[in-house]
Amino acid sequence: MAKLALLIGISEYQPGLNALPGAVQDLKAMQRVLQHSEMGDFADADITVLENPPRQVMEEAIETLFSGREKDDLVLLYFSGHGIKDEAGRLYLATSQTRKNHKGGLIQTTATAASLIHGMMENSRSRRQIIILDCCFSGAFAEGMKAKDDNTVDIKNQLGGEGRAVLTSSTATQYSFEQEGADLSVYTRYIVEGIEKGAADTDNDGMISVDELHEYARKKVQEAAPAMKPEIYAVKEGFKIKLAKAPVGDPQLEYRKEVERSVRDGQISPVSRRILKRRQFELGLSVEVAAQIENEVLEPYRKYQDNLKEYEEALIEAIREEGTLSQHTLKELKRFQQLLQLRDEDIAEIQKRVTLPPTPAHKRGGEQEMQGNFNIEVAKNTKPEPPKNQDDLSSEKGVDYTKLRDLLAAGKWKEADYETYLVMLQAVGRKEKDWIRDEELLNFPCTDLRTIDRLWVKYSNGRFGFSVQKEIYLSVGGKPDGKFYEEAWKKFGEHVGWRVESFWISYTEVTYHTSAPDTIPVAIYTSRWDGGTGRGFSCLASRLVNCNV
Template sequence: MSKVALLIGVSEYEPSLNPLPAATKDVEAMQRVLLHPDIGGFDDVTLLINPQQHVMQEAIETLFDGRQKDDLLLLFFSGHGIKDENGRLYFAARNTRKNDKGVLVKATTVPANFVHEVMSNSRSRHEVVILDCCFSGAFAEGLLAKDDGFVDVKNQLGGEGRAILTSSTSTQYSFEQQGADTSTYTRYIVEGLETGAADRDQDSLISVDELHEYAKKRVQEATPAMKPEIYAIREGFKILLAKAPSDDLQLKYRREVEFCVEGGNGEISFTGRATLDELRKRLRLTVEEATAIEAQVLEPIEVYKQKLQRYEQTLRNEIERQFPLSDNTRALLKRLQQVLGLRDEDIALIEAPILAFQTDRVIEKKVNTPPIRKINFSPLIGLLVGVIIGGILVYLYYISRPNIPIVNSFCAKEKEKYSLKDSISIGEEILFKQDTNPDKEAGGTAIFNGDCPNAIDRFNSYRKTNRNDPETLIYLNNIKAIEKGNYLKIGVSVPIGTNPNVAKEILRGVAQAQDEVNKNSSINGKHLQVAIANDNNDPSTASDIANQFVKDTDILAVVGHNASSASLSAAPKYQERGLVMIAPTGFSENLSNFGNYIFRTLTNISLSGDKLADYIVRKSGKTNIAICVDSRSIDNEYFKNKFLIAIKNAGGNINPTNCDLSTVDDDLKANAVISQARNNGADALFLAPHIDRIDKAIKIAKANQGQLAIFSSPALYTYETLEKGEANINGMVLSTSWHPQQFPGSPFAQNAQQLWGGSVSWRTAMAYDATRTIIAGLQQSNTRDGLQRVLRNPNFSTDGATGKIQFEPSGDRKGDFVLIKVQPSTKNQTGYDFVLLPPVSSDGSKLRNGSN
């Protein structure tokens, strides 16, 4: 068996193509690691720098010609890839050019179909192609609009016993890190091989799929818009490329650093630092060695932060120059985004608070700028005389009038407080339009008209037949707080319009905590009032609501939002204006360390993923898992990236089936996903839908028909899942932060059963804990800043549905996740229910309740 490589780097081109200075450095770096006897161990590595088209084509043919079946052949290309109007791919040589109309002169290129042909004719069954290039378009004028931006690399180069790795799959910019010799993709390919860090299963060998996973993760940490891909069939994934040291002390330290960074959302926590310091001493590494390793691990994350800062500063400079932004400026900013390799969601998080703040400044300036006009003093003299006379008459009436009390004057005082009509209410507006009757409508009207007693009667009448409606209970408590005249106020934002069931689950937790505190000791003699907002899980609406909440100086904290996209859009407002936000349900790790006013009662999702991955592989014995994730959901960032690593660390493999839940629109597509997964050898299926698009995951489950074991993210822990999934989700295992069986005899669960007439979900528990946290904080300080200082105190704790509530320095809840399973049940009208699974120890045995 021979190991032979051809490395082609083209940095110099004809004027019609941009130069790529890093290309030659790329091939030199690859040569170094492939020839190293303890890494690549290749027998022959040919370097080809800036070749002419005929030289490049002949060298590729020579690489694959006359080889044996067991030979390992590697083709590496760093340079321009060009796609024509028909989607065909070409590789650019030194003399590749376009004509005057910008159309590619194909005779000056090496076509991908030529490369495919020589690979297919080769006797070798171990072929690897690594392409570090963007795929620019080569279209005549007027044809560019037909391009979909996608390059079908798999069909143009793929084949049996072959693996194709690409830095990108679309017509994107080529990204070169500032200050780095090599391009972004090659940099991390080389790093994974040279350090041994790409050996994810730690068997001292680096396979093609391991190298891909490592490079992809590192690339997207630095440049998230880049999407490296791998195309391989069966054994192609497991082609062994290099060796990795099994007992290298620096590699052991590096792996611990990577673990700490992944668990700390891009930073090393206090606990992580203590762990690393102890490990460094045990491994006898110098401080300098350890610091260098940490710097290399954190480097792409720092690069990403610098790109965000660069875009933010540019945006601020443009706004100072001109606001609103012109279309031309918008186009230039979009180009900057593409060059920096940032995603639309990265830009949204930067722009939302800046543009909203600037808009507020413009509005306030207009409102506070009085018109300039000449003043006629004659009418003012008459007006002054009238005011004096009128004041005397009012005074005489006041001292002579009968003593009639002004009843319920507080009841109407807040009805015009918010400018977002029909989106925020303390009771004067019914937000759940689908759940109402004449009594409930009359109750809202009574509040609007300032008639609190009638509102109480009407809402109480409604609750006799609709006891599980949390909106009404919150409004009842609001009225009682208004009548008392001495209350504290908070806000809660939920997706009433797009997901009313989830909105109710969250509001039940808030309502239960409010009801308990108002019935019992209150908050130092003050009742709690709650303003409900409907954000529809829409980031823009959530930002508008946050703006309204921060302007209402009576509001001291906010429970919200539901989806992470909504929370991340609103959080900058709360942080900038100093208002505590506690997110009860968002999974996104971007919420961690967001700011000192941002908290969440959900433990970091990585604990959930690690526990579930371990259960899937080690307890259930599933080793080939097809992953179906909604790519449009920020909540699923963990499941798109780190969860795959957790599966591999547990000893499992990721099935190559491409399953994006956001595109599963019909049964046909769902059936195709299951068919492809089974053909690729899958024995398990993992589902992570967006909370507003659970139906897409149900389609996959129905198409599966019990063929593959199903596992899922916490998003599917809903009544809707049981109602629509029925037998198709029987046996599904998922993780959750709370289950009623987890805490036998819990006052929260018992009170919830009595209050709502049935069991509640983990979202209710998390929202309850968020509200209980705010109540406990307000008992110590009832100002915005004071509340934040209380919650940030490391010694703060209070009791909630899930035991003690305490926060990490990141703002995340301290705690853990448990696993639950869908099983048949007579207690639920769907015929199925979520049942708590017993804890499992590291050796696979079940633990008794209360065991550590």
């Protein structure tokens, strides 16, 4: 029994088709997991990698993959690039030579027809065939796919492991998520992750079958890009073809699966947090490793939030530029929505919030101006000076610290802690439910950092504040160089009460008191904004020193 793979990536195209530099990275990632002895376990010599091959070379390689095989051989074809339909709706895989005629129609002889690949698959003796297509309209590949015995496509999940399976990044009518620069495509990223992390082995039998890999990638893709709908098609028992191995009993994998079960709509409930804390202890994982796994699991949700924010910013910019949006701009916004893989229901709330119902226009300089059929909140050009003898609420980024000041003045420490998280996100251009990256903390606006710290120190009589935490961190061995010092972080956590009996507490266990005799009470709880790993706090400590806070 042999295992053979052909990996094809097309990143360079003729005018009329966008370049996809990430396709080359897709190939490298797929090759890495397939040839790994503890994952795909394909022999190096049995993996063929083609970057931007001419059409004839590509087709010959596909024919070689399927021809001359034995019944039990496993053959895998992977393609990353553009998929194109002709005027009759037939799918073609674009090559670096693919062109369109003067009417915009596909010149068929410059691309590889799906029907050609169907024929090669039909003529092959192999009864274990896997096709993974990361391209637009890839779901159309299943059209015309058939079994040799009864001329039907069986898409029911049957037991076994012989047959044919096609995994597609999109439906027959969808564009796929285009790569950003040289990053992996969103679909290939989660195909690779499911194998590399072992997370796709949902039945814990130590093997990843095709249907398990599909379900893992589908779920993660739709968390990041809800409009994108990966699909699977199988002939006979292709669903259960075993593609890769997965570790059994690995603590990090066990914790990852626990986190996957705990997350609901990008959030971890207080009860689930306690479950995760218990499992972390039982599995012997450090806080840093557990936090890294959680961040990886939550990354698709954060990507989705980033896409929502990007669309909202584009809509606001367009309204400010035009007032009444032209048909051309509306089409551009629709195209941008498609690229971000956002559904209509995803952007409905944004449109409701940004494009308010028509109201009478105020005079120029007022808080709101009529913008044709769209209204947006327009900030005044002038910023009033703060009243004398009151707190300085200065901000480099236009953040309003009034609510934070009022909560602190009322001694509502927990509510002020959450408000601090929100205003910090604002200061770096992020939104609620997100977290702040290390480089953003290293460059956090000094004016805002001073404002936040002054308010906390003043109203807590010197017990709370970033400057207070910084001094403690430095006193236990931390250094203001942006590097992470694990031992110092643990000692710091013990000093301020975030770490009890060698165990990090959850946010639900945080208490806020200004009268604790032995420790500085918890305030401005870092897990809200840096993922709880301590690495973000070390970056912030460096920034505090640089800003003389």
